[in-house]
Amino acid sequence: MMRFAASLMLCLCSIQAAAAPRGTGDLGVVIERATGQVLVVEHSTDTRLAEIDGLGDLSHASVVFSRDARYAYVFGRDGGLTKVDLLDARIVKRVMQAGNSIGGAISQDGKLVAVSNYEPGGVKVFDAASLDLVAEIPAEYAPGSFSKTVGLVDAPGNRFVFSLYDGNQIWIADMTDPEKPSITRFKDAGKAPYDALITPDGRYYIAGLFGEDSLALVDLWHIEKGVKKILAGYAKRDEQLPVYKMPHLEGWAMAGEHVFVPAIGQSKVLVVNARTWEQETEIDVQGQPVFVMARPDGRQVWVNFAFPNNDQVQVIDVESHRVVKTLAPGKSVLHMEFTPRGEKVWVSVRDDDRIAVYDTYTLEQLKVLPALKPSGIFFTDRAHRTGL
Amino acid sequence: MMRFAASLMLCLCSIQAAAAPRGTGDLGVVIERATGQVLVVEHSTDTRLAEIDGLGDLSHASVVFSRDARYAYVFGRDGGLTKVDLLDARIVKRVMQAGNSIGGAISQDGKLVAVSNYEPGGVKVFDAASLDLVAEIPAEYAPGSFSKTVGLVDAPGNRFVFSLYDGNQIWIADMTDPEKPSITRFKDAGKAPYDALITPDGRYYIAGLFGEDSLALVDLWHIEKGVKKILAGYAKRDEQLPVYKMPHLEGWAMAGEHVFVPAIGQSKVLVVNARTWEQETEIDVQGQPVFVMARPDGRQVWVNFAFPNNDQVQVIDVESHRVVKTLAPGKSVLHMEFTPRGEKVWVSVRDDDRIAVYDTYTLEQLKVLPALKPSGIFFTDRAHRTGL
Numbered sequence: 104m105m106r107f108a109a110s111l112m113l114c115l116c117s118i119q120a121a122a123a124p125r126g127t128g129d130l131g132v133v134i135e136r137a138t139g140q141v142l143v144v145e146h147s148t149d150t151r152l153a154e155i156d157g158l159g160d161l162s163h164a165s166v167v168f169s170r171d172a173r174y175a176y177v178f179g180r181d182g183g184l185t186k187v188d189l190l191d192a193r194i195v196k197r198v199m200q201a202g203n204s205i206g207g208a209i210s211q212d213g214k215l216v217a218v219s220n221y222e223p224g225g226v227k228v229f230d231a232a233s234l235d236l237v238a239e240i241p242a243e244y245a246p247g248s249f250s251k252t253v254g255l256v257d258a259p260g261n262r263f264v265f266s267l268y269d270g271n272q273i274w275i276a277d278m279t280d281p282e283k284p285s286i287t288r289f290k291d292a293g294k295a296p297y298d299a300l301i302t303p304d305g306r307y308y309i310a311g312l313f314g315e316d317s318l319a320l321v322d323l324w325h326i327e328k329g330v331k332k333i334l335a336g337y338a339k340r341d342e343q344l345p346v347y348k349m350p351h352l353e354g355w356a357m358a359g360e361h362v363f364v365p366a367i368g369q370s371k372v373l374v375v376n377a378r379t380w381e382q383e384t385e386i387d388v389q390g391q392p393v394f395v396m397a398r399p400d401g402r403q404v405w406v407n408f409a410f411p412n413n414d415q416v417q418v419i420d421v422e423s424h425r426v427v428k429t430l431a432p433g434k435s436v437l438h439m440e441f442t443p444r445g446e447k448v449w450v451s452v453r454d455d456d457r458i459a460v461y462d463t464y465t466l467e468q469l470k471v472l473p474a475l476k477p478s479g480i481f482f483t484d485r486a487h488r489t490g491l
Numbered sequence: 492m493m494r495f496a497a498s499l500m501l502c503l504c505s506i507q508a509a510a511a512p513r514g515t516g517d518l519g520v521v522i523e524r525a526t527g528q529v530l531v532v533e534h535s536t537d538t539r540l541a542e543i544d545g546l547g548d549l550s551h552a553s554v555v556f557s558r559d560a561r562y563a564y565v566f567g568r569d570g571g572l573t574k575v576d577l578l579d580a581r582i583v584k585r586v587m588q589a590g591n592s593i594g595g596a597i598s599q600d601g602k603l604v605a606v607s608n609y610e611p612g613g614v615k616v617f618d619a620a621s622l623d624l625v626a627e628i629p630a631e632y633a634p635g636s637f638s639k640t641v642g643l644v645d646a647p648g649n650r651f652v653f654s655l656y657d658g659n660q661i662w663i664a665d666m667t668d669p670e671k672p673s674i675t676r677f678k679d680a681g682k683a684p685y686d687a688l689i690t691p692d693g694r695y696y697i698a699g700l701f702g703e704d705s706l707a708l709v710d711l712w713h714i715e716k717g718v719k720k721i722l723a724g725y726a727k728r729d730e731q732l733p734v735y736k737m738p739h740l741e742g743w744a745m746a747g748e749h750v751f752v753p754a755i756g757q758s759k760v761l762v763v764n765a766r767t768w769e770q771e772t773e774i775d776v777q778g779q780p781v782f783v784m785a786r787p788d789g790r791q792v793w794v795n796f797a798f799p800n801n802d803q804v805q806v807i808d809v810e811s812h813r814v815v816k817t818l819a820p821g822k823s824v825l826h827m828e829f830t831p832r833g834e835k836v837w838v839s840v841r842d843d844d845r846i847a848v849y850d851t852y853t854l855e856q857l858k859v860l861p862a863l864k865p866s867g868i869f870f871t872d873r874a875h876r877t878g879l
Contacts, residue, residue: 124578127514128560128874147558147601170535170831172516172560190512211832213535259788259833260852304747305788324790324810359692360766378748400647400693400877402712422712443558443875445647446599464648484875486516487831489788 127172130189131440131482133451133458134177135475136161141177142474143189146442146449146482149460149470153192159183164479165206168486169231170213175481176231178207184218186234189483196234200227208257211489215278217263219255226252226265228281237281244270244290254299254310254352256490258323266296266310266319273299273310273321273330292330293319300352301490302377311352312338320380333380338367347391347409356397356404358421363404365392372406374424386424388417394438397421398463399445407436407450416450418466428466432459437477443484451477515560518577518871519828521839521846522565524549525864529565531577534830534837534870537848537858541580547571552867553594556874557619558601563869564619566595572606574622577871584622588615596645599877603666605651607643614640614653616669625669632658632678642687642698642740644878646711654684654698654707661687661698661709661718680718681707688740689878690765699740700726708768721768726755735779735797742782746789746809753780753794760794762812774812776805782826785809786851787833795824795838804838806854816854820847828868839865 133142135154139161143153158164160181167176174195175187182201187194201220208217215237216229225241242250250267258264263276273292277285294314301308301323310319316339317332350365357377363386364373372386372395390412396405404419413435418428434454441448447469450459453476460470485491521530523542527549531541546552548569555564562583563575570589575582589608596605603625605616613629630638638655646652651664651672661680665673682702689696689711698707704727705720738753745765751774752761760774760783778800784793792807801823806816822842829836835857838847841864848858873879 124512126557126559126561126578127516128556128871129558145559168516169514170517171514171533173514190514211834259790261834306790402647402694444599444877446649483516484872487872487875489832 125190127189127483128443129483130172131449131480132166132175132177132187132189133449133474133477133481134161134164134166134479136164136453136478137476140475141175141187142477143187143192144472146447149447149449149472151472151474155187155192155194157194157197158185159197161478163205166479166481166485167207167209167216167491168481168483169209170486172483172486174231175483176207176209176216178204178218180204182218182220182222184216184229184234198229198234200229200236205253206255208255208263208490209486210257210263210278211259211261213486215261215281217255217257217276219252219265221251224249224251224267224269226255226263226276228263228276228278228284238278238284240274240276240284240286242267242270242274244272253297256299256301256308258301258308259305259489262323264299264301264308264321264323266292266299268295268297271295271314273308273319275321275323275326287326289321289330292321293317293332297349298352300355303357303489305489309333309352311349334364334375334382336382337364337373347411348393350391350393350395354392354394354396356395358397358401358404361421363395363397363419363421365395365406370412372404372419384424386419386426388419388426389415389429396439396441398448399441399443403427403463405439405448407439410435413437430461430466430468432468433457438479440480440482443482449480451480453477513578515577515871516831518560519837520554520563520565520575520577520869521837521862521865522549522552522554522867523863524552524841524866528863529563529575530862530865531575531580532860534835537835537837537860539860539862543575543580543582545582545585546573547585549866551593554867554869554873555595555597555604555879556869556871557597558874560871560874562619563871564595564597564604566592566606568592570606570608570610572604572617572622586617586622588617588624593641594643596643596651596878597874598645598651598666599647599649601874603649603669605643605645605664607640607653609639612637612639612655612657614643614651614664616651616664616666616672626666626672628662628664628672628674630655630658630662632660641685644687644689644696646689646696647693647877650711652687652689652696652709652711654680654687656683656685656701659683659702661696661707663709663711663714675714677709677718680709681705681720685737686740688743691745691877693877697721697740699737722752722763722770724770725752725761735799736781738779738781738783742780742784744783744785744792746785746792749809751783751785751792751807751809753783755779758800760792760807772812774807774814776807776814777803777817784827784829786836787829787831791815791851793827793836795827798823801825818849818854818856820849820856821845825866826868828870831870831872837868839868841865
């Protein structure tokens with residue numbers, strides 16, 4: 104009997120040690136780059152829930168979520184792909200899938216996770232449950248020549264879209280048969296694509312080009328039309344002005360009929376017509392913009408900046424194009440993430456080791472959370488959106 | 492020792508009976524109207540998880556979700572407001588908050604749940620955690636005259652918007668101070684508003700009018716502009732044609748620059764310009780449309796129909812305006828809900844006691860689930876969206 108009771112107690116303890124049930128719709132992950140850690144957080148009452156280490160090199164790390172919003176897939180710079188259980192606050196599995204990689208995506212059906220690799224150049228596709236390798240797509244753009252891949256996104260129809268930096272191409276991988284991806288290749292898509300975005304409806308894929316003075320656009324509803332060049336002059340810039348940081352293309356804000364785009368090397372946000380893809384006007388801001396992000400209702404756009412103006416955030420009114428507020432969250436603001444319905448925004452302040460939470464209506468700071476050199480912030484509602 | 496072991500066993504059992512941890516991003520609720528029950532379901536593998544009874548009169552029932560996606564708030568026709576724990580599959584609390592009610596909403600910050608009542612006429616606001624009454628907004632449109640309230644939605648800025656059927660008014664309640672709502676009243680908003688919608692960005696509130704041949708629109712970015720009448724002729728109809736069912740205004744599909752609107756009493760879907768609010772064209776369909784719903788990527792619109800054509804669903808291609816497929820899910824199709832990223836759609840087939848799940852790309856039926864006279868289907872990603 105004694106033994107029976109003891110085994111019961113053991114069993115009881117292990118049950119108690121496991122995660123308590125809770126909703127996962129308000130969870131998130133914050134990258135702590137310097138220490139290879141992530142914070143698990145929740146944004147209903149804005150608290151830290153756990154800290155997890157052992158994720159490797161997290162510079163330029165990004166995160167996607169399982170469709171049940173329980174698991175985070177963290178893409179590290181070192182080729183590490185780590186599946187984190189947000190409820191248990193532990194690493195479920197970690198694979199070193201390449202030597203050097205940048206970004207990833209999860210398929211529309213949630214069954215496949217893809218990673219974009221520099222070395223060896225190409226995309227690898229994993230089973231989202233097991234992290235077993237399902238398919239490899241080497242970016243061989245000419246016999247024996249492999250390209251770094253960049254700008255990998257998911258698209259409707261269980262497709263992945265990505266660009267070949269060295270190959271000057273854009274590829275669409277249809278994963279209907281996961282083990283045999285069907286690839287559509289756009290050759291001569293533009294010189295040296297370095298990053299890309301997909302519009303929130305999943306229709307337009309836009310790649311930034313290092314080697315040209317425009318961007319490459321693919322209409323995924325009409326791939327037969329090929330690649331169209333848009334926003335000629337976007338990359339043209341005053342050679343006198345140093346470019347402190349190339350803005351992320353993910354940092355474009357879609358707000359109603361307009362897209363708010365960070366200028367390259369200039370203290371400006373460009374306002375672009377989302378139908379014609381032509382610039383309509385520009386807005387002066389206090390530094391070179393990095394992320395230009397729309398509050399979910401499209402009423403405001405929030406902007407952070409490159410060095411040396413990276414201690415401020417500016418809030419732009421979408422209708423009047425005016426800067427309505429300049430905030431000073433602290434030293435080196437790296438990223439911003441809105442709560443799903445936009446009432447709050449979390450801002451990572453790397454060099455002050457903290458996250459600042461703002462009310463997006465009063466523009467007052469609500470709370471400060473400690474974090475070790477925080478960079479990217481990712482909330483689980485991304486699980487339900489395309490291209491995030 | 493024996494007693495100790497026994498009490499441990501008891502304790503163990505109760506822990507095992509409690510919910511296992513799981514993500515809540517892929518959960519949902521199906522209304523089983525006839526029996527006052529709801530099904531808890533998940534759409535990753537399309538299964539039923541639990542059935543919960545005791546929810547009262549669920550005709551015309553609707554559901555919103557807590558911001559952590561763990562709890563469903565079910566609004567019944569009998570004035571019952573029921574908070575359901577999806578993980579534990581049980582009723583947490585149920586209040587009979589009025590004698591007769593229609594619909595509800597959850598505030599942007601997730602802290603307040605509002606219910607729209609016919610009897611007594613007005614809106615009641617409850618604490619989302621405790622279901623304690625926080626505020627009452629009697630719909631007194633003239634001294635001693637109270638109106639039925641309809642078309643209640645949440646709006647950005649922690650506001651609720653609703654219409655007074657008998658009072659011909661539209662009211663905006665700003666819940667910044669939850670106990671003292673600040674009310675903006677639009678008098679003479681139009682005759683007999685009977686239902687309403689808010690656009691996905693939370694900007695435009697549109698009420699259908701029984702007593703007029705147009706709809707009432709409020710631009711929530713510019714409430715100083717008052718109410719504008721749009722779509723003149725919408726309610727005008729051939730008196731020879733019976734109207735089998737007034738289409739829901741929630742059943743309007745926003746797809747890119749167009750809104751797809753069910754015609755009243757005609758076998759047509761109207762295509763309306765979302766900027767001018769003028770009709771551009773119309774699409775012939777096989778019956779009087781009830782719900783006209785856009786796949787999340789805006790590429791397709793799915794339509795169900797009123798009696799006697801309610802055994803079919805038609806799929807419209809948004810670009811060509813053509814009906815690309817007519818499906819026959821079964822007898823009396825009442826509602827449709829897309830998975831968050833749109834790869835599947837669940838269809839409730841009341842008189843065949845089942846739910847049919849379709850692949851929205853192949854348009855093939857993937858699965859059938861049994862359900863007792865199912866009506867509304869609601870997935871938890873609604874927690875993260877405005878006006879749902």
